Amino acid sequence: MALTFRSLIVLALLVLPLPSLAATVEGRARAVDGDTLEVGGQKVRLFGVDAPELDQTCERGGRRWACGRAAREELAGIVGRKRLVCAVQDVDRYGRAVAVCEAGGEDIGALMVRRGMAVAYLRYSSRYANAETAARAEGLGLWAAEWVVPEAYRQAGDAQAVPDADCPIKGNVGSGGKRIYHMPGQADYAGTRIDPRKGEQWFCSESEARAAGFRRAAR
Incomplete structure:
Protein backbone atom coordinates (compact mmCIF):
# COMPACT_ATOMS: atom_id res chain seq x y z
CA MET A 1 0.00 0.00 0.00
CA ALA A 2 1.39 3.38 -1.02
CA LEU A 3 2.06 5.80 1.79
CA THR A 4 0.42 9.20 1.63
CA PHE A 5 2.37 12.40 2.22
CA ARG A 6 0.69 12.76 5.64
CA SER A 7 1.71 9.21 6.59
CA LEU A 8 5.32 9.96 5.68
CA ILE A 9 5.28 13.06 7.90
CA VAL A 10 3.86 11.07 10.83
CA LEU A 11 6.51 8.37 10.39
CA ALA A 12 9.24 10.99 10.27
CA LEU A 13 8.02 12.52 13.51
CA LEU A 14 7.97 9.11 15.19
CA VAL A 15 11.58 8.37 14.38
CA LEU A 16 12.96 11.82 15.15
CA PRO A 17 14.56 12.03 18.62
CA LEU A 18 12.56 13.94 21.20
CA PRO A 19 14.12 17.06 22.69
CA SER A 20 16.15 16.02 25.68
CA LEU A 21 16.68 17.77 28.98
CA ALA A 22 19.95 19.70 29.08
CA ALA A 23 22.46 17.64 31.02
CA THR A 24 23.97 20.63 32.80
CA VAL A 25 23.39 24.30 33.47
CA GLU A 26 26.52 26.35 34.05
CA GLY A 27 27.45 29.89 34.95
CA ARG A 28 27.49 32.42 37.74
CA ALA A 29 24.45 32.37 39.97
CA ARG A 30 22.06 34.63 41.82
CA ALA A 31 20.09 33.38 44.83
CA VAL A 32 16.34 33.75 44.27
CA ASP A 33 15.41 32.19 47.61
CA GLY A 34 16.92 29.61 49.94
CA ASP A 35 16.72 26.71 47.48
CA THR A 36 16.42 28.38 44.08
CA LEU A 37 19.11 29.94 41.92
CA GLU A 38 19.25 31.76 38.64
CA VAL A 39 22.20 30.28 36.77
CA GLY A 40 23.12 31.71 33.41
CA GLY A 41 19.67 33.24 33.12
CA GLN A 42 17.86 29.99 33.95
CA LYS A 43 15.93 29.22 37.15
CA VAL A 44 17.35 26.19 38.96
CA ARG A 45 15.75 24.49 41.98
CA LEU A 46 18.28 22.68 44.14
CA PHE A 47 17.62 18.96 44.13
CA GLY A 48 16.89 17.16 47.39
CA VAL A 49 16.72 20.21 49.67
CA ASP A 50 13.94 22.44 50.96
CA ALA A 51 14.53 25.86 52.53
CA PRO A 52 12.08 28.17 54.33
CA GLU A 53 9.85 30.19 52.04
CA LEU A 54 11.09 33.70 51.39
CA ASP A 55 8.31 35.25 53.48
CA GLN A 56 8.49 32.61 56.21
CA THR A 57 9.42 33.61 59.74
CA CYS A 58 10.71 31.51 62.62
CA GLU A 59 11.28 32.25 66.30
CA ARG A 60 14.76 32.37 67.77
CA GLY A 61 15.66 33.47 71.27
CA GLY A 62 12.09 34.58 71.88
CA ARG A 63 12.17 36.94 68.89
CA ARG A 64 10.77 36.73 65.39
CA TRP A 65 13.42 35.79 62.85
CA ALA A 66 13.06 36.25 59.09
CA CYS A 67 14.47 32.79 58.44
CA GLY A 68 13.31 32.71 54.80
CA ARG A 69 15.32 35.81 53.99
CA ALA A 70 18.22 34.46 56.05
CA ALA A 71 18.22 31.27 53.98
CA ARG A 72 18.44 33.28 50.78
CA GLU A 73 21.32 35.32 52.21
CA GLU A 74 23.11 32.12 53.21
CA LEU A 75 22.74 30.70 49.71
CA ALA A 76 23.90 33.98 48.16
CA GLY A 77 26.98 33.89 50.37
CA ILE A 78 27.78 30.32 49.37
CA VAL A 79 27.57 30.91 45.62
CA GLY A 80 29.14 34.37 45.67
CA ARG A 81 30.67 35.00 42.27
CA LYS A 82 31.65 31.38 41.74
CA ARG A 83 30.90 29.52 38.54
CA LEU A 84 28.39 26.76 39.17
CA VAL A 85 27.93 23.49 37.35
CA CYS A 86 24.44 22.07 37.87
CA ALA A 87 23.63 18.49 36.89
CA VAL A 88 19.96 18.52 35.95
CA GLN A 89 17.82 15.75 37.41
CA ASP A 90 14.32 16.85 36.43
CA VAL A 91 12.07 19.80 35.58
CA ASP A 92 9.44 20.86 38.12
CA ARG A 93 5.89 22.07 37.50
CA TYR A 94 7.10 25.68 37.38
CA GLY A 95 9.47 24.91 34.53
CA ARG A 96 12.58 25.16 36.69
CA ALA A 97 15.47 22.76 36.21
CA VAL A 98 15.90 20.64 39.35
CA ALA A 99 19.61 20.05 39.75
CA VAL A 100 22.55 19.15 41.95
CA CYS A 101 24.78 22.21 41.80
CA GLU A 102 28.48 22.36 42.61
CA ALA A 103 31.02 25.14 42.85
CA GLY A 104 34.69 24.24 43.10
CA GLY A 105 33.73 20.63 43.77
CA GLU A 106 31.47 21.54 46.71
CA ASP A 107 27.81 20.50 46.68
CA ILE A 108 25.72 23.65 47.25
CA GLY A 109 22.71 21.74 48.56
CA ALA A 110 24.87 19.82 51.01
CA LEU A 111 26.34 23.06 52.36
CA MET A 112 22.89 24.60 52.89
CA VAL A 113 21.64 21.55 54.78
CA ARG A 114 24.86 21.09 56.76
CA ARG A 115 24.70 24.72 57.91
CA GLY A 116 21.14 24.22 59.05
CA MET A 117 19.60 26.68 56.60
CA ALA A 118 17.72 24.06 54.61
CA VAL A 119 16.44 20.54 55.26
CA ALA A 120 16.81 17.31 53.35
CA TYR A 121 13.75 16.97 51.10
CA LEU A 122 13.28 13.31 51.96
CA ARG A 123 10.14 12.94 49.88
CA TYR A 124 12.40 13.16 46.83
CA SER A 125 15.84 12.04 48.00
CA SER A 126 17.84 10.90 51.03
CA ARG A 127 21.00 12.40 49.52
CA TYR A 128 21.35 14.99 52.31
CA ALA A 129 19.87 13.04 55.22
CA ASN A 130 23.23 12.69 57.00
CA ALA A 131 23.99 16.38 56.59
CA GLU A 132 20.66 17.22 58.21
CA THR A 133 21.28 14.82 61.09
CA ALA A 134 24.64 16.50 61.78
CA ALA A 135 23.22 20.04 61.61
CA ARG A 136 20.36 19.08 63.93
CA ALA A 137 22.74 17.49 66.45
CA GLU A 138 24.86 20.65 66.54
CA GLY A 139 21.86 22.99 66.74
CA LEU A 140 22.85 24.97 63.66
CA GLY A 141 20.69 27.50 61.83
CA LEU A 142 17.04 26.46 61.85
CA TRP A 143 17.77 23.82 64.47
CA ALA A 144 18.41 26.58 67.02
CA ALA A 145 14.95 28.05 66.38
CA GLU A 146 11.26 27.19 66.53
CA TRP A 147 9.93 26.78 63.03
CA VAL A 148 7.63 24.90 60.69
CA VAL A 149 9.16 22.76 57.96
CA PRO A 150 8.77 24.55 54.62
CA GLU A 151 6.50 21.94 53.06
CA ALA A 152 4.08 22.10 55.99
CA TYR A 153 4.20 25.89 55.89
CA ARG A 154 3.20 25.88 52.22
CA GLN A 155 0.44 23.35 52.76
CA ALA A 156 -1.00 25.32 55.65
CA GLY A 157 -1.62 28.21 53.30
CA ASP A 158 -0.95 30.74 56.03
CA ALA A 159 0.75 33.08 53.58
Whole structure:
Protein backbone atom coordinates (compact mmCIF):
# COMPACT_ATOMS: atom_id res chain seq x y z
CA MET A 1 0.00 0.00 0.00
CA ALA A 2 1.39 3.38 -1.02
CA LEU A 3 2.06 5.80 1.79
CA THR A 4 0.42 9.20 1.63
CA PHE A 5 2.37 12.40 2.22
CA ARG A 6 0.69 12.76 5.64
CA SER A 7 1.71 9.21 6.59
CA LEU A 8 5.32 9.96 5.68
CA ILE A 9 5.28 13.06 7.90
CA VAL A 10 3.86 11.07 10.83
CA LEU A 11 6.51 8.37 10.39
CA ALA A 12 9.24 10.99 10.27
CA LEU A 13 8.02 12.52 13.51
CA LEU A 14 7.97 9.11 15.19
CA VAL A 15 11.58 8.37 14.38
CA LEU A 16 12.96 11.82 15.15
CA PRO A 17 14.56 12.03 18.62
CA LEU A 18 12.56 13.94 21.20
CA PRO A 19 14.12 17.06 22.69
CA SER A 20 16.15 16.02 25.68
CA LEU A 21 16.68 17.77 28.98
CA ALA A 22 19.95 19.70 29.08
CA ALA A 23 22.46 17.64 31.02
CA THR A 24 23.97 20.63 32.80
CA VAL A 25 23.39 24.30 33.47
CA GLU A 26 26.52 26.35 34.05
CA GLY A 27 27.45 29.89 34.95
CA ARG A 28 27.49 32.42 37.74
CA ALA A 29 24.45 32.37 39.97
CA ARG A 30 22.06 34.63 41.82
CA ALA A 31 20.09 33.38 44.83
CA VAL A 32 16.34 33.75 44.27
CA ASP A 33 15.41 32.19 47.61
CA GLY A 34 16.92 29.61 49.94
CA ASP A 35 16.72 26.71 47.48
CA THR A 36 16.42 28.38 44.08
CA LEU A 37 19.11 29.94 41.92
CA GLU A 38 19.25 31.76 38.64
CA VAL A 39 22.20 30.28 36.77
CA GLY A 40 23.12 31.71 33.41
CA GLY A 41 19.67 33.24 33.12
CA GLN A 42 17.86 29.99 33.95
CA LYS A 43 15.93 29.22 37.15
CA VAL A 44 17.35 26.19 38.96
CA ARG A 45 15.75 24.49 41.98
CA LEU A 46 18.28 22.68 44.14
CA PHE A 47 17.62 18.96 44.13
CA GLY A 48 16.89 17.16 47.39
CA VAL A 49 16.72 20.21 49.67
CA ASP A 50 13.94 22.44 50.96
CA ALA A 51 14.53 25.86 52.53
CA PRO A 52 12.08 28.17 54.33
CA GLU A 53 9.85 30.19 52.04
CA LEU A 54 11.09 33.70 51.39
CA ASP A 55 8.31 35.25 53.48
CA GLN A 56 8.49 32.61 56.21
CA THR A 57 9.42 33.61 59.74
CA CYS A 58 10.71 31.51 62.62
CA GLU A 59 11.28 32.25 66.30
CA ARG A 60 14.76 32.37 67.77
CA GLY A 61 15.66 33.47 71.27
CA GLY A 62 12.09 34.58 71.88
CA ARG A 63 12.17 36.94 68.89
CA ARG A 64 10.77 36.73 65.39
CA TRP A 65 13.42 35.79 62.85
CA ALA A 66 13.06 36.25 59.09
CA CYS A 67 14.47 32.79 58.44
CA GLY A 68 13.31 32.71 54.80
CA ARG A 69 15.32 35.81 53.99
CA ALA A 70 18.22 34.46 56.05
CA ALA A 71 18.22 31.27 53.98
CA ARG A 72 18.44 33.28 50.78
CA GLU A 73 21.32 35.32 52.21
CA GLU A 74 23.11 32.12 53.21
CA LEU A 75 22.74 30.70 49.71
CA ALA A 76 23.90 33.98 48.16
CA GLY A 77 26.98 33.89 50.37
CA ILE A 78 27.78 30.32 49.37
CA VAL A 79 27.57 30.91 45.62
CA GLY A 80 29.14 34.37 45.67
CA ARG A 81 30.67 35.00 42.27
CA LYS A 82 31.65 31.38 41.74
CA ARG A 83 30.90 29.52 38.54
CA LEU A 84 28.39 26.76 39.17
CA VAL A 85 27.93 23.49 37.35
CA CYS A 86 24.44 22.07 37.87
CA ALA A 87 23.63 18.49 36.89
CA VAL A 88 19.96 18.52 35.95
CA GLN A 89 17.82 15.75 37.41
CA ASP A 90 14.32 16.85 36.43
CA VAL A 91 12.07 19.80 35.58
CA ASP A 92 9.44 20.86 38.12
CA ARG A 93 5.89 22.07 37.50
CA TYR A 94 7.10 25.68 37.38
CA GLY A 95 9.47 24.91 34.53
CA ARG A 96 12.58 25.16 36.69
CA ALA A 97 15.47 22.76 36.21
CA VAL A 98 15.90 20.64 39.35
CA ALA A 99 19.61 20.05 39.75
CA VAL A 100 22.55 19.15 41.95
CA CYS A 101 24.78 22.21 41.80
CA GLU A 102 28.48 22.36 42.61
CA ALA A 103 31.02 25.14 42.85
CA GLY A 104 34.69 24.24 43.10
CA GLY A 105 33.73 20.63 43.77
CA GLU A 106 31.47 21.54 46.71
CA ASP A 107 27.81 20.50 46.68
CA ILE A 108 25.72 23.65 47.25
CA GLY A 109 22.71 21.74 48.56
CA ALA A 110 24.87 19.82 51.01
CA LEU A 111 26.34 23.06 52.36
CA MET A 112 22.89 24.60 52.89
CA VAL A 113 21.64 21.55 54.78
CA ARG A 114 24.86 21.09 56.76
CA ARG A 115 24.70 24.72 57.91
CA GLY A 116 21.14 24.22 59.05
CA MET A 117 19.60 26.68 56.60
CA ALA A 118 17.72 24.06 54.61
CA VAL A 119 16.44 20.54 55.26
CA ALA A 120 16.81 17.31 53.35
CA TYR A 121 13.75 16.97 51.10
CA LEU A 122 13.28 13.31 51.96
CA ARG A 123 10.14 12.94 49.88
CA TYR A 124 12.40 13.16 46.83
CA SER A 125 15.84 12.04 48.00
CA SER A 126 17.84 10.90 51.03
CA ARG A 127 21.00 12.40 49.52
CA TYR A 128 21.35 14.99 52.31
CA ALA A 129 19.87 13.04 55.22
CA ASN A 130 23.23 12.69 57.00
CA ALA A 131 23.99 16.38 56.59
CA GLU A 132 20.66 17.22 58.21
CA THR A 133 21.28 14.82 61.09
CA ALA A 134 24.64 16.50 61.78
CA ALA A 135 23.22 20.04 61.61
CA ARG A 136 20.36 19.08 63.93
CA ALA A 137 22.74 17.49 66.45
CA GLU A 138 24.86 20.65 66.54
CA GLY A 139 21.86 22.99 66.74
CA LEU A 140 22.85 24.97 63.66
CA GLY A 141 20.69 27.50 61.83
CA LEU A 142 17.04 26.46 61.85
CA TRP A 143 17.77 23.82 64.47
CA ALA A 144 18.41 26.58 67.02
CA ALA A 145 14.95 28.05 66.38
CA GLU A 146 11.26 27.19 66.53
CA TRP A 147 9.93 26.78 63.03
CA VAL A 148 7.63 24.90 60.69
CA VAL A 149 9.16 22.76 57.96
CA PRO A 150 8.77 24.55 54.62
CA GLU A 151 6.50 21.94 53.06
CA ALA A 152 4.08 22.10 55.99
CA TYR A 153 4.20 25.89 55.89
CA ARG A 154 3.20 25.88 52.22
CA GLN A 155 0.44 23.35 52.76
CA ALA A 156 -1.00 25.32 55.65
CA GLY A 157 -1.62 28.21 53.30
CA ASP A 158 -0.95 30.74 56.03
CA ALA A 159 0.75 33.08 53.58
CA GLN A 160 -0.11 34.12 50.07
CA ALA A 161 2.46 32.93 47.57
CA VAL A 162 4.90 35.62 46.50
CA PRO A 163 4.50 35.93 42.69
CA ASP A 164 8.04 37.31 42.24
CA ALA A 165 10.77 36.56 44.77
CA ASP A 166 12.36 39.93 44.04
CA CYS A 167 9.15 41.81 44.84
CA PRO A 168 7.89 40.43 48.19
CA ILE A 169 6.59 43.64 49.80
CA LYS A 170 2.81 43.58 50.36
CA GLY A 171 0.92 46.82 49.76
CA ASN A 172 -2.34 46.56 51.69
CA VAL A 173 -5.36 48.91 51.56
CA GLY A 174 -7.12 48.88 54.94
CA SER A 175 -10.26 50.42 56.35
CA GLY A 176 -10.74 54.03 55.41
CA GLY A 177 -8.40 53.56 52.45
CA LYS A 178 -5.25 53.48 54.57
CA ARG A 179 -2.33 52.31 52.46
CA ILE A 180 0.21 50.27 54.42
CA TYR A 181 3.00 48.05 53.19
CA HIS A 182 4.31 45.01 55.06
CA MET A 183 7.89 43.77 54.87
CA PRO A 184 8.79 40.04 55.13
CA GLY A 185 9.37 39.24 58.78
CA GLN A 186 6.93 41.84 60.14
CA ALA A 187 4.20 40.67 62.51
CA ASP A 188 1.25 40.89 60.10
CA TYR A 189 3.07 39.99 56.91
CA ALA A 190 2.06 36.32 56.68
CA GLY A 191 -1.60 37.03 57.37
CA THR A 192 -1.85 39.84 54.81
CA ARG A 193 -3.30 38.87 51.45
CA ILE A 194 -3.08 41.02 48.33
CA ASP A 195 -6.25 41.70 46.35
CA PRO A 196 -5.50 43.78 43.21
CA ARG A 197 -9.23 44.57 42.89
CA LYS A 198 -8.90 46.75 45.99
CA GLY A 199 -5.85 48.56 44.68
CA GLU A 200 -3.48 46.35 46.64
CA GLN A 201 -0.19 45.36 45.04
CA TRP A 202 3.28 43.87 45.41
CA PHE A 203 6.37 46.06 45.55
CA CYS A 204 10.03 45.38 44.87
CA SER A 205 11.38 48.08 47.19
CA GLU A 206 10.26 50.34 50.02
CA SER A 207 10.91 53.43 47.91
CA GLU A 208 8.56 52.05 45.26
CA ALA A 209 5.87 51.45 47.89
CA ARG A 210 6.25 54.94 49.35
CA ALA A 211 6.09 56.50 45.89
CA ALA A 212 2.74 54.75 45.40
CA GLY A 213 1.40 56.35 48.59
CA PHE A 214 1.92 53.47 51.02
CA ARG A 215 3.56 53.77 54.44
CA ARG A 216 5.43 51.07 56.34
CA ALA A 217 3.48 49.01 58.90
CA ALA A 218 4.34 49.86 62.50
CA ARG A 219 5.11 46.23 63.41
